[in-house]
Amino acid sequence: MSKFTTILIKEMKDLLRDPKIVVGMIVVPLLMFPAMGAMFRTGIESAEQKTQIAVIDLDNQAFSQAFIAALENSPGVSLYDVDSNNVEEGIQKAESAEVKVLMVIPEGFTADIQNASGTEIEVYTIVEGLGMGEVISTARVDEIIKGINRSLSEKVIQEQIPTMNPAKVLDPITAKSVTIVQGKRVNVSPTIIAGLISSQSFIVPVVLMVMILFVAQMAATSMATEKENKTLETLLTLPVSRISILAGKMGGTAVVSLIAAVAYIIGFSYYMSAFQFDSQEIPISMEDIGLSITPIGFLLLGISIFMAVLAALSLAMILAVFTQDVRSAQSLVSFTIMPLVFPAMILVFADINSLPTALRYVLLVLPFSHPTIAANAVVLKNYAMVLGGIAYLAVFTLCVLYIAARMFSTERVITAKITFRRKKGNRNP
């Protein structure tokens, strides 16, 4: 076994046996996110249970009966009989039976509709808490009334003008959307295409941000643990090149942080899936609109992400060298890496070319923006942009790696230290 492999395996073993890492970075995301998602789901499902509605019909004519019949046939609604014509008594009865909604159909309801003079029903909603269930019940009642309104309108139109199609009277105009993407015409609205592209462009920055933060934290932990546990000096006097030590530590850290990142992403996707309810399938795929990623695109995107991860690893190793314990290493790395990673999230919402010039240059200078830029560019097959980003990342990564290797080859790996001195003037008397 080569000395590099020996260090790599030790590094993985050491990290994977650390309860803080295993629990905090692997088990918790795998369990916590799905559990949170399940809780949300349970809450929403309980709110989605059938809404009981009580009705007082003071009209008792054709349209009020039609209204009640439509209510009864509405999905997710069950009618409750309050057996009363008095509103106050009806509210009391509904409340005691835990019925949240009471509708009062006024006298003359049918006549008013027939005369097209408009009418009003009273809707009493009993709110006991501020949970999601209350909001959903109210929103559902609004939807039901809207639906019934439409069917009553259709009924009136049919009665008044039997020769006309009520649907065409109510919606005389419909739009047929044709969107031109990259010169290709597709018969869907731009909203659908925007949704499709944003769902794709959201993944890379989020995954990348998680990966880089995990990798950086893990690398800092690995290096700082050596210092905190006083094992670094022994390691540096072993008959193994310093570059092998650095590479072994970086390799082991990368593998463990990738495991942690995968656990995080699996957990997070379970969490997100809790919010997808009866989502309409997008009637078109990226291939249909010529926005699929080719194998070359995937390769270039992979190289870009790999470079970014390598840069984050090296940067974290360098930063950790300046600290004496795990906690200060993690803080220093967070303060340094996060400002380099977060700006890339802008690219989830806006294309790099549509941003103001200054902001565009800031993003181009930040190394961790490039994989996100690449993720959009490979879709649009703008490979020159991707290659430019890779070249920049390669230069940045090589510089950081060189500095890390230099630090490991000199005594600075032992003696470097950042001290936070408090200014005398700031001290409290």
Place this chain on the structure above:
Amino acid sequence: MTAIQTTDLVKNYGSIEALKGISFAVNEGEIFGLIGPNGAGKTTTLRVISTLLEITSGTVRVFGYDIQEEPEEVRKQISYLPEEAGAYKNLSGKEYLKFMAQFYSDGRNIQEMIQIGMSISRLGDRITDKVSTYSKGMTRKLLVARALMMEPPLAILDEPTSGLDVINSQEVRKIIRGFARKGSTVLLSSHNMLEVEFLSDRVALIGEGLILDSGSPAELKKKYNAQNLEEVFMEAVTHE
């Protein structure tokens, strides 16, 4: 053959002069002790010879290899035990020994090295437990075993009995003596001068970054008309 040759060794930390031009030689097969109070420059000397620190001026050769020019060759000759050392807490004692032995496996039997390490550490069944469950004394014995199990040409031991009780200290001293009898060279430091007197063939007295005197314990005691090395050291400081 000379195991270590330091000539006019100077080491500065910024504006602080830790070593002010020290010279001494350690012969192959001997136990050489550096004695002096805390802050005298003992640890800096050992860290320089172990290739951890760069020198400001002067030269250091280990078995003929220059520590600045050929640090990787020097590392093949040495095994360093720092004063404040630790072991990987999430590995067992045996796994730790195996991890370390793998770096010295060129043509050597790893299992044999591990067996020697286990026998030196005298940790019994606890050798398979995680290092995080060890007491300070157990960890130190494991580290001493790690430093000596590969039978390096030169063992550099900084305060080898640091943090150990009397019984464990005695045990470690015996281990070091036994190790040197096999022909290896030992360079050790301690502020416990009686310990160094017991262990060392020759000693160097170090104070404020300078070598005050050197010789065998018997020679030095005779020269300063002293009962032990503690008295020798006090006399040497007074003469300075």
